[in-house]
Amino acid sequence: MAADNISGRAAIVGLGATEFSKNSGRTELRLALEATLAALADAGIAPEEVDGFSSYSVDKVPEYEIARLLGAKDVKFFSQVPHGGGAACAPVLHAAMAVATGVARTVVVYRAMNERSWYRFGSGSYGFASTPIFENVNYGWYMPHGFHTPAAWVGMFAQRYMHRYGATSEDFGRISVAVRDFAATNPAAFFHGKPITLADHQASRWICEPLRLLDCCQESDGAVAMVITSAERARDMKQRPVIVKAAAQGISDGQQIMTSLYRDDITGLPEMGLVARQLWQQSGLAPADIQTAVIYDHFTPFVLQQLEEFGFCPRGQAKDFVRAGHHARGGKLPINTHGGQLGEAYIHGMNGIAEGVRQVRGSAVNQVADVRNVLVTAGTGVPTSGLILGAA
Known part of the structure; x- marks a missing residue:
């Protein structure tokens, strides 16, 4: 194994979560502690053994x-990754x-978030003028023109993509229908x-044409935590280890925070391509090696x-992919x-990583057969990140 490649050298050994709601009735700190203690219990690791933490911004x-x-006792490592949901996979990296x-x-x-009962990302009121x-x-170049919310920012990209490739609102709807079908059989789902x-x-x-209400993610309260240790140590842990086969972050040319509208082409996501x-390079895998994926779906x-x-x-053919029901x-x-x-x-992507862990463990409610590798992505339109999780 190359010394400059982290593939196969770390594993997720504990997973914990609270319930997901619209009003948790607890502080975010308490939610975080509940999820963390559950994850440590799942791993069979005592709380005092923790010597590192990682989370991401808007926390x-x-x-x-x-x-x-x-x-x-002695915390030797801690990090917080910027850019909100785009950072979701980066703490695992x-x-x-x-x-x-x-x-x-x-x-x-x-x-941990009370993103429904305490504050709302989609409100369109962020106090930018008082904190210049x-x-x-940067948002001052967009908000006077009506670009006040994430839905509006994403709507501009979506409109151009539809114009270029012939995708329709119904194609976006096919994403919603499929994931709600899975949610319907998941007791933990709202x-x-x-x-x-x-x-x-x-x-x-309509929320912001071409986005309808059912193209937009929820606003949720809840928390998710997981425990990561070396792959070598993970072999002796309580749970089946879930190996981090690849992890990466990306910022591409012309990147801004969900407003990269001055790029020559806004029909793709080059930072996610990076x-x-x-x-693929770290893991040695290819798309055909992935059995199921958790694709960040803040907007369809x-x-x-x-x-x-x-x-x-291929580029422009995802509409055909979903029309065929492959997703x-x-x-x-x-x-x-x-x-x-x-x-x-909507736990800012961390609940998606948790589903990747469950799929590799074989414990998901909607378990896919013979899962060896799962792709997980983070928020798009911003500097972003991703993972490939797999069996040992």
Whole structure:
């Protein structure tokens, strides 16, 4: 194994989560502790053994406070990755690098949110004018023209993609229908027992054309945590180890925060393409080696573009991929078998990583047969990240 490649050197050995709701009734710190303690119990590791933490921005739960409440003794590693949901897979990368290099032995990655009951990302009111740092000034070029929310920002990319490749609102709806079908059979999902039809999608109200209500992810309360250690140590752990076969981050030319509208072409996601190339190179795998994928579905149009960036279909042909049902239950690449952020919960992508872990363990509610490798992606339209998880 090459010394400069982390593939196969770290493993996820513990997984924990709270319930997902619209009003948790607890602080985000308490949610984080509940998920972390559950993950440690799942791994069979004592809280005081934790010596590393990693999370990502828009987080209200500092690692030092979790460490104090857990009773962690000597924390040697901690990181927080920027850019919100685009960072979702990056804490696993950071944790894997820490344990592979011996910087830390037991790293917890976590995400806790009251993103429905406490604050809402889609509100369109962010107080940018009172905090004129660069990032906020950048939004000043867009918000006067009506680009106030993530749905509006993504809608511009989606409109151009439809114009270029002939995708339709119904194609976006096929993503919603498939993930809600999985959510309907997942007791942990907010929309458990509530499938939708394509007609339901088409009848849902406009949010920002071409995005309808059922093209947009939920706003959720909840927490997810997992424990990462070396692959060697993982062999003796309580649970079947889930190996980090590849992990990567990516920023591409002309990148901005969900507003990379000055690029020559806005019909693709080049930063996700960069992540894809790294994942395939690190792991030695190819699209045909992936049995199921967790594709970040904050908004349905970007699911199509991610399928193309990873080579599951040629550029512009993701619409044909979903029209054939390849992404749905029984398809050749079932995606978001937990229900995704559209159907299970929006825990900023961390619940998607959890589903990847369950699929490799063989314990998913909607288990895909003979899973050896799972692709997991993070938020799109921003600097992003991704993972390939697999069996030892």
